[in-house]
Amino acid sequence: MTHLRAQDYRRMPWKNGGGETVEIIVSPDGAGLADFDWRISMATVATDGPFSIFPDTDRTLSILEGAGMALSIEGHDPILLTRDSVPLPFPADAVTSATLADGPITDLNVMTRRGKISHQVERLATETAGEIRLEAETALILVDRGEIEITVGADRSRLAARDCLVVQGATEEAVALSGQGTIYIIRLHKI
Structure with missing residues (x-):
């Protein structure tokens, strides 16, 4: 990550x-x-x-x-x-x-x-805490607004507005989100 x-x-x-x-x-x-x-x-x-x-x-x-x-x-x-x-x-x-x-x-x-390579982009509003699945070979989470804490396995990062987290090999990984804001989830797949 x-x-x-x-x-x-x-x-x-x-x-x-x-x-x-x-x-x-x-x-x-x-x-x-x-x-x-x-x-x-x-x-x-x-x-x-x-x-x-x-x-x-x-x-x-x-x-x-x-x-x-x-x-x-x-x-x-x-x-x-x-x-x-x-x-x-x-x-x-x-x-x-x-x-x-x-x-x-x-x-x-x-x-x-x-x-x-193919891709999908999803916008998601986060209110407090939640969990998402990335389901991609490479996934990126861009914080549009707010500050979001992101936990993937044992790794944790706090992202400010416009920061981005890159997760490689994210096929089955659960991601915990904490904080209020808006994020964009970008999923990339090799064809």
Whole structure:
């Protein structure tokens, strides 16, 4: 289990040069935008515009801050994505553009190489204490709001907002959660 702290994340320009992303983690370590197997990042979107195209990649987007944005994804009607929306999966190689609802937003972006890795993203509000099962080869828990204590087996970590916990070999592992807040559970599976 690895605790990633928000202040240690790497900042880098968007692939299309239109903004900045905060890379939480990428696999394999040190992979670039063209050769990652999976990548978890956050970005502030301050203006309307196109998304970067990532060939052979699947993406899931969630809104962490702001009023939301309408996504126009090639072949589909526009979809309004807000903090209350279910995380939205779509192909990262589809032509996509965003129109902000009311000012800047911060999003959570999960991308996996199609045919190699699949993923699911779930948002969960925690009230006091509870237990979840990760059921994934690799799982990540990102704290969106609040402070959450997470226990996996004998290991315990206290995560602040935007910290992330990486659990390898998490197929059957029970995870105890304690604290109030909102988390995102990201499950990654080799295909």
